[in-house]
Amino acid sequence: MGLLSFFQKLLGGGPSIAGGSPHSKSGNGKGDMQLACAECKKTFVFEHGEQRFYEQRGLTPPKRCTNCRRKRGRRRR
Numbered sequence: 174m175g176l177l178s179f180f181q182k183l184l185g186g187g188p189s190i191a192g193g194s195p196h197s198k199s200g201n202g203k204g205d206m207q208l209a210c211a212e213c214k215k216t217f218v219f220e221h222g223e224q225r226f227y228e229q230r231g232l233t234p235p236k237r238c239t240n241c242r243r244k245r246g247r248r249r250r
């Protein structure tokens with residue numbers, strides 16, 4: 174192994190990373206939840222990492238998709 178390829182690995186290099194998260198390749202059977210948005214009725218993914226984040230803070234799972242949440246947050250004064 175050359176030094177160059179070593180550094181490329183260190184930097185997480187390689188064209189395979191570009192475009193999309195590397196985790197979601199094997200499907201979403203890894204604890205991700207599908208929730209229905211209370212506002213636009215669309216289903217959105219409540220990721221496993223997010224679930225833990227909410228759990229740790231004693232928060233209830235979001236009822237709205239990120240889109241609707243963003244809209245609401247902007248309107249708040």
Ligand SMILES: [Zn+2]
Pocket residue numbers: 210211212213214215237238239240241242
């Ligand atoms: Zn929504």
